Amino acid sequence: MKRWQFIEEDRTLICGSEVIGITPKAAAVLGHLAARKDKIVPREELIDAVWPGLHVTPDLVREYIFDLRAALGDDAKSPRYIETVRGKGFRLIGDIVPTTRRDMVPHEASKGEIRPMIAVLRPDCYDTAPQWQGFMDGVAEDITIMLTRAREIAVVSRHSSFAIDTGQDLRDVATHLGAGYLLVSSIAVFDDTARIVFQLVDGRTGGYIWSHRSDDPIGALLPLGDKIVGQVANALVGWQGEVHRAEFRMIAGRDDASLNGYQHFVRACDPNLQRDANGLRKSLQHLDQCLARQPDLVSAWVMTCVVCHCLSTMSGFQDQALLKKYDRAVEKAFTLDPNDVYILYILALKSARSGDQVTAHSLIRRAMDQHSPDARSFLAISALCILIDWNPDAALEALDNGLSRITLPAGWHRMFEARLAFFLGDYSRAVDASMAGRDHVTALVFRCLSQAMSDDLDAASQTLATLRGHDAAFDFRSYANNLPIAHPEALARYYQAVARVTRLDDTTPHAVLAECTKWAAQ
Template identity: 40%
Template sequence: MSGWYFSEPDDRLICPEQIVQLTPKAAAVLSCLRKYKGKIVSTDTFLEEVWPGLHVTPDLVREYIHDLRSALKDDAKQPNYIETVRGKGFRLIGEIDTAPADLVAHPPRQQENRPTVAVLKPEVNHDKDISNIADAIASDIINHLARFHYIGVVARQSSFSSKEVTDIRAFAQDVQADYVLESNFARFAHVIRARIQLVDARTGKSLWGERLDLNSDDPLAVVDEIANTVVLALTGWHGELHRAEFKSIARKGESKLNAFEHFVLGCDLEMRLDAENLRRSLSHLEQSVRLDPTFARAWLVYALELRWAYAVIPGRDRSYLEQAEKAFETAFNLAPTDPVNLALMSMNTARSGNLNGALAMLNRAEATMAGDSDAMVCVATAKSVLTDDVERACAIFDKVLRANTAPPSWFYFAEAGISFMAGQYERSVSSSRSGPQEISALVFRCLSHAMLGQSKQATLAHNDLMSAFPMTDFVRFADNFPIASQPRRREYDAAVKRLGEFLADTGVNLPD
């Protein structure tokens, strides 16, 4: 065997040296290229054949072409397989034959049961200017949602408005949508009032709603604010769509669950970071990646929960950390352009001593994080410890909080760290008490009390930390986090020194 072969039943590229597992959409893009081998395939053709009936941005095609080139080790400037024809599309110029039957190892992959949303045309009362703004908002919401590979967006919604759809359930069944987003807009002097709600198409019940009043003097700002608010509220591991799916799936028997449904149940809505709930979550996530080994977000959450399991489940089993590292590498290889993966990989890269490489990844994550609350929190966390721009880190995090009136509890221990790095010690203490008693929340609580000069509270917080995590070493914690910015590290070390002075008065010494 020589060269590359494509195994379509199980989405794999195979050559003598390695086997590359493609994501389903990357495999579909490759199938499209092979179908028209030697001919230019336009972006419109990809959209029609790979995403039929869905609204996605043309940029997504380029992302998957990039992923295929990475898998094939192909150089875009001197291609052997995929050629870019500027302004026209892409062309397959190399041989990628169908894999012989003896190389196809798996049956066809089980399809994900991802939630699908139909965004109705906004309802507007005879105001052309507001109508244009409303249409732009709906378009932006569709484009943002289409970036989330685990959410489907129906493209046929543009011909229907909320006023015209009298039976939500019948309409949703017709367009094969699980949820419908409807909205109406009105102007009052210089104020635009927007009302938006998410409806469960199966029951017709409203799941989430928002009313926004914005100054109409800057239409572009109105479009950005409303579209971002809606998308940030709906998406993410604990967004409104995920919450709705969690409640629906929880009623099913485990033997009937597919990969996506196991993933949803693996993301504990309450983020109860105790041994029993972590084991339950890990079991669901293991099933998810077993059923669909190309599900990047499932691998990512699996990696994060394995890290938490190491700290929480008795025994300090280092195999959790080894599995976490492998799971995270798998997630990044499957989705190297995902801003969450990029932000977390930037911290991994800094941990290995390559700060310049880490900052390059962080910049890419920040450039593509808009509308993704999980990505924004991860970017804010990385920015607070890898750079000197803590004001920007706080601004990113605060924007997420404004759009999430009931944020998931893991946001709070992220907030504790970001606030500490920004010198907002009282906020760090408050947020550390609002979420799970995760190790970083406890570390930043006792250090914040120390920086506030509150010796008694700092000592009590240290007792709580050592009771929950008796092997905590402040130097090792900072190295592993990692706190790589020199100004941030100096402030952290100063806090540890002050805590040590308070503890010394009680006869307790910190490790050297």
């Protein structure tokens, strides 16, 4: 049985070089159990401690206990860490030691990582005021914590990386820490402006491969720190993050047979493979090769979900083998990481599609409770908030939060914006966002609908023709069901626009037109 150190303030579990991030609520539950170790803690006591003054069902407590067990590798039937005492509550029985940052013992990074390892070094402070060193140390710590939540990379502990002498050759620093990449940073203060620079260093060559500079007025430090942490962490992780890009460049030109499991995953995420069905199937082959070697790589299972869904959309959801592969990938990814926001997003959509709104809403709450560094997570949450919850304020906040972390949003990021802007009634923003990327079905759908609602019928007709050119069998009703658009308010807005568009389309059956008119009137 592993001996875990639990840092509640950082919401992390640490065992050797293994660092697992958990949600704030899960950390609060574990913290309360740890404070009463070996004693039975009733559900009602946990609810009062973690959700004071709120009406919360016991089911939500069980969900967070499930999340903690998943993080710890525990089994409810044969518990080693958290025991369920039927009818009474829960008891912490395992070797979990509450620890503070200051008490942590440095450790060496593990060797032979199957994922890229990154070390966040202690920042340089070109100002004598001690507050700035403390501020930057806090920013670097928060970035380290955020990076531990990205499953496709590994992170050297802050205690090891901060203890290193950064005056030596950075290649030697990387070798000592066992890291492929180093994140170095500095701050210089000029009058009322703070210049903060982050640079990503290739540990093999010592060369800089990415940099980020911000010049911000000195004001409230907490929001400034949060902004920097969000932008830097998001830039580094994810399928289009700088670490992934560096790994992709490293294997460019290599034969597929020479790639290891992780490198097959990297090649599967090549944007050039996402352009058509043949490329997507090639991507799926790389993912199969990856998972045959590394079956526990969560990111590969998530990407399998994405690719299968794209291919299924192209086939009109008729390919049963693809749908079965998609379902298995969702199940496997959720088992490995029940806190991955994108998987929660997929499961919420699946639940809503099947009519199980209770489960869908529960999954949305869990997704909103995560603190992922990846902007994609916020974009996924924005979709759930509008398609299922019809919570425009929360949806817009999540969208803006996600886009604020991206310096140059890619086309697929803007498709989330186009869809949300349509449902918010901001049709000009929806059209502009849909134009930012290539002509994907989602971009074309909400561009067409927004143009129709803006009474730009000639443009809507041209967009509809383009949409039909991409998919001659496209049907607005099937699209709404497969997405799904589940909330009545969202459906009414959607079909109000579809009713206008279908009058431009001579191929639309009268029964469908009548149904659109009926929904629009509700």
